[in-house]
Amino acid sequence: xxxxxxxxxxxxxxxxxxxxxxxxxxxxxxxxxxxxxxxxxxxxxxxxxxxxxxxxxxxxxxxxxxxxxxxxxxxxxxxxxxxxxxxxxxxxxxxxxxxxxxxxxxxxxxxxxxxxxxxxxxxxxxxxxxxxxxxxxxxxxxxxxxxxxxxxxxxxxxxxxxxxxxxxxxxxxxxxxxxxxxxxxxxxxxxxxxxxxxxxxxxxxxxxxxxxxxxxxxxxxxxxxxxxxxxxxxx
Amino acid sequence: xxxxxxxxxxxxxxxxxxxxxxxxxxxxxxxxxxxxxxxxxxxxxxxxxxxxxxxxxxxxxxxxxxxxxxxxxxxxxxxxxxxxxxxxxxxxxxxxxxxxxxxxxxxxxx
Numbered sequence: 001x002x003x004x005x006x007x008x009x010x011x012x013x014x015x016x017x018x019x020x021x022x023x024x025x026x027x028x029x030x031x032x033x034x035x036x037x038x039x040x041x042x043x044x045x046x047x048x049x050x051x052x053x054x055x056x057x058x059x060x061x062x063x064x065x066x067x068x069x070x071x072x073x074x075x076x077x078x079x080x081x082x083x084x085x086x087x088x089x090x091x092x093x094x095x096x097x098x099x100x101x102x103x104x105x106x107x108x109x110x111x112x113x114x115x116x117x118x119x120x121x122x123x124x125x126x127x128x129x130x131x132x133x134x135x136x137x138x139x140x141x142x143x144x145x146x147x148x149x150x151x152x153x154x155x156x157x158x159x160x161x162x163x164x165x166x167x168x169x170x171x172x173x174x175x176x177x178x179x180x181x182x183x184x185x186x187x188x189x190x191x192x193x194x195x196x197x198x199x200x201x202x203x204x205x206x207x208x209x210x211x212x213x214x215x216x217x218x219x220x221x222x223x224x225x226x227x228x229x230x231x232x233x234x235x
Numbered sequence: 236x237x238x239x240x241x242x243x244x245x246x247x248x249x250x251x252x253x254x255x256x257x258x259x260x261x262x263x264x265x266x267x268x269x270x271x272x273x274x275x276x277x278x279x280x281x282x283x284x285x286x287x288x289x290x291x292x293x294x295x296x297x298x299x300x301x302x303x304x305x306x307x308x309x310x311x312x313x314x315x316x317x318x319x320x321x322x323x324x325x326x327x328x329x330x331x332x333x334x335x336x337x338x339x340x341x342x343x344x345x
Contacts, residue, residue, distance in 0.1 A: 060292075060317070061320055064320070097320065103322060104320055104322040104323045106265065106323060107268050107269060108268070109268055111268045111272055151265060151322070152322070153322070185268075
């Protein structure tokens with residue numbers, strides 16, 4: 001069977017699912033299968049996107065309830081088999097709650113919902129999701145979240161820094177990471193992290209909302225296009 | 236999931252209804268911007284003697300258990316499974332109360 005489709009999972013309360021569909025299908029020309037959170041099988045899926053939104057109304061903690069959706073057992077197996085998974089915003093929160101990524105996302109430091117364009121510096125391109133970028137490359141992407149303050153205990157933080165699991169940090173247009181560029185108080189300015197294998201990536205910025213100039217920017221394409229190379233190998 | 240107006244109990248012979256109060260708070264060392272904002276609010280209202288506020292969550296879980304120990308152990312498992320995220324939060328079982336027919340019965344504080 002061809003493994004050329006990207007699966008996009010819709011949970012109750014997801015709102016970035018069709019943005020992801022549009023970005024992948026219309027901007028990148030990748031075949032997509034929309035997956036309902038009640039589905040249990042991922043056959044024919046080469047990579048997964050867990051989109052942004054407010055799954056289950058963000059009740060209890062962001063992403064905490066989505067973790068128990070029927071599809072998540074298959075997502076866990078997919079991750080263990082080395083399948084590439086990208087969690088965007090709420091998708092990032094779901095992946096940390098599911099313990100597929102280290103750390104957690106707290107309420108933004110100054111309690112303000114941040115909806116704006118920001119810059120991130122790609123720290124690591126040894127992930128299927130960032131092979132299209134150079135290390136040190138600066139991308140301009142939108143963010144829209146109230147709970148994006150990355151936290152991990154100091155031991156975990158040291159471990160993921162040493163292992164190259166920090167995928168991107170908030171920075172200015174020239175790539176400098178400072179306290180001013182840290183939009184939500186994340187430790188070490190972390191905007192995106194990966195698992196040990198670097199196949200599962202979570203990020204707060206929305207590459208799928210920046211894939212064409214009409215949307216205000218197309219740096220999201222540069223991020224997502226790395227997946228095209230991965231897919232051409234996997235097919 | 237079916238929603239029922241019936242009282243939530245499935246207590247059999249030897250089992251009892253319990254109410255367990257659970258408090259989840261951010262770990263010390265984890266940023267608590269909500270607690271800090273509330274602290275500022277209290278100071279703004281003149282409550283100058285307040286030195287710190289930690290904001291958390293309260294859950295009251297009704298469950299069936301054979302004993303207080305059983306009820307508390309079940310609640311602790313629920314905390315580890317779902318109610319608290321061990322990366323950022325700690326939990327505390329504040330009390331377990333056995334419910335008798337006329338309402339809440341004797342409180343058993345662990």
